[in-house]
Amino acid sequence: MTHTPYPQSYYAASANPTPARPELLGEVQTDVCIIGAGYTGLSTALFLLEHGFKVVILEAAKVGFGASGRNGGQIVNSYSRDIDSIERSVSPKNAQLLGDMAFEGGSIIRERVKKYGIQCDLKDGGVFAALTAKQMTHLESQKRLWERYGHTQLELLDAKRIREVAATDNYIGGMLDMSGGHIHPLNLALGEATAVESLGGMIYEQSPAIRIERTAAPVVHTPQGHVKAKFVVVAGNAYLGNLLPELAAKSMPCGTQVITTERLSDELAKSLLPQDYCVEDCNYLLDYYRLSGDKRLIFGGGVVYGARDPANIEAIIRPKMLKTFPQLKNVKIDYAWTGNFLLTLSRLPQVGRLGHNIYYSQGCSGHGVTYTHVAGKVLAEALRGQAERFDAFAELPHYPFPGGQVFRVPFTALGAWYYSLRDKLGV
């Protein structure tokens, strides 16, 4: 049996105790076989189980092994591209549905945490920080746009207010979303997995799906067993590889890196982020940070197109952290890791169906903590025969990456270089 452990992250080191889960051996029958135990898979499973479905999850490594157990922990609502670009892509009815759903993920997470008693250091309050006048103008128009869809809890922050949120002179203003916030992401995934099992769902770890028989009654094969199901939900995202080539062709795994400081004194932690909100800036290649439950600074940023692991993560991210908080120059970094998210050309998620019984959601392009929770609900609705919101997502266009498998990395890196240069120039 192969054994893929968690990466050496702060989250793995501070994970809540969790039982070892079995590898799939032999044949199992179920209603729905879900591939991947990240938020997409776990959220789908929970909504299905709550409606009486039998569910089996196959996980190649361990629950939350992928982005769901490694991310910045920021509950950022809406999508990686905003509702205005969605409005240009789909019918007015579907734009309305997608706009209505833009802030649903944060509520689903809070409901899950409450209902299943999940211990994941949940805190309210997320801030988008503007580095330039252009970014501030964008936040102002974003607020107006979101308010058109009934999301009225947002508050603009001037230079003085944002200095009270984050002890840095980098920002000229920002926007506070109290329905945003932050969590220990791996503990959220582990808590959701326990909830899945409490409802009778089965999770097999170290059990990669290696082949799908795409027949009227699909069969998903692992090295030592197989699952016969009525439906399959593919939730492998950036870690799926080439299991379904048609999904790989229209998406690209990208790495992003996170560091975690040693524990800070209470005074230092409070001086950096007095309200304990999480912060992300408005650059195309953005920095994001927050305090952990035990008062470390967790700081992420940077993108590696094509998801190669950089040799020295601290050397990439620490300078970004010090540019924001020079007062941390003598603070030690205890953990550094990388994780993969899945980029799409439109930076909007791809939701759909292959044949009539294989469903998928992928490609939230970096902002996925809330989206994946909505996606789980929408996929479960579709399997229950209520496809209106699934169809709204499915209308978003899916494009292949220019350059195919060989040139998509340099082409995309070139595009990102252009946008980050514009950020640097403030144009």
Ligand SMILES: Cc1cc2nc3c(=O)[nH]c(=O)nc-3n(C[C@H](O)[C@H](O)[C@H](O)COP(=O)(O)OP(=O)(O)OC[C@H]3O[C@@H](n4cnc5c(N)ncnc54)[C@H](O)[C@@H]3O)c2cc1C
């Ligand atoms: C470093 C980092 C920081 C991020 N920070 C944020 C943030 O602060 N806020 C935010 O909103 N978003 C953030 N994101 C994005 C967010 O974490 C992801 O969008 C989200 O977690 C994706 O969830 P998922 O379930 O779709 O995929 P994943 O969590 O990646 O889960 C996919 C799972 O499928 C499994 N799998 C793959 N193939 C197979 C197979 N063949 N058989 C069985 N199992 C398989 C994998 O092992 C994995 O466990 C970040 C991402 C990264 C990488």
